[in-house]
Amino acid sequence: MPGTKTNRIVTANPPGGPDALQVETRALLQPGPGEILIRAAACGVNRPDQIERMGFYPAPQGAPEGLGLEASGHVEALGEGVAGFAVGDAVCALVAGGGYSDYVIAPAGSVLPLPAGLDLVEAAGLPETVFTVWANVFEIGALLQGETILIHGGSSGIGTTAIQMAKAAGARVFTTAGSDEKCALCERLGADRAINYRDQDFEAVVTQAGGADLVLDMVGGSYVQKNINLARSGGRLVSIAFLQGSRVDLDLMRVMLKRLTLTGSTLRARPNAEKARLAAALRQTVWPWIEAGQLRPVIDTRFALADVQAAHERLDSGAHSGKILLIP
Known part of the structure; x- marks a missing residue:
């Protein structure tokens, strides 16, 4: 060269x-x-x-x-x-x-x-964010206009991108973040509700609002069962990372009764x-x-x-x- x-x-x-x-x-x-x-x-x-x-x-x-x-x-x-x-x-x-x-x-x-x-x-x-969000939210997760998505880690690179892409596609967006400042950023980007997981129970908030059709999870651990609990019938739970760990105990009865899909991918x-x-x-x-x-x-x-x-x-x-x- x-x-x-x-x-x-x-x-x-x-x-x-x-x-x-x-x-x-x-x-x-x-x-x-x-x-x-x-x-x-x-x-x-x-x-x-x-x-x-x-x-x-x-x-x-x-x-x-x-x-x-x-x-x-x-x-x-x-x-x-x-x-x-x-x-x-x-x-x-x-x-x-x-x-x-x-x-x-x-x-x-x-x-x-x-x-x-x-x-x-x-x-x-x-690139890393839009490829990941498209593959997991729109292809694997099959997000549709009018559906509700819960995006964990909303202030991360993936999260900030997923919020904007889901809103552009016509979805209702809930997200979690670790401070009021980060939650405010998520709402400025288009999230309908940003939940500070340090002082609010996201499972209770999303369940009270009617549940989620799709969850994009990068936390794993204790979040997985909570995601199952708040999911609507026919919901999809897509894992892309596991900051709390990849090994979890699950109540599969709820998965069966709600006809949920638990999946994930790497890129x-x-x-x-x-x-x-x-x-x-x-x-x-x-x-x-x-x-x-x-x-x-x-x-x-x-x-x-x-x-x-x-x-x-x-x-x-x-x-x-x-x-x-x-x-x-």
């Missing part, structure tokens, strides 16, 4: 806390067939990165080296067979690794054009073709929501790539609302 022979990446070897993160220099790789090399403008920081840093979420085979699952920037080079993009295009991309970098290699099917109305830095906060290890299909759906349905002003990433803080340890300290604190970004 003219003027550049190296690329910074972030590793955690051995794994541990934020101080395990190291910025290392590697040779700049070229995109292979079906891949795009992106000169990064910003990189998103996500909970799965935290889990990988701690040694519990290994990258899938063949993923680029280093942490990071999303980035935005300009197309620097195209691999063999890539069509629909040109050098210099402004894009954002979902990747299976290596997102915390100066240059990011992405499968072409997981690359999307910069939506009108967003700048490149903001767009780095889109990172899905085949490239599956991610490309999701990207096409996002471009058709979600990109118009962004361009109409119905969805915008909520950006909490920005850190230089060299300050990645501080970015993860912010992530670990739980004090953030929305996305944390790294700027190469």
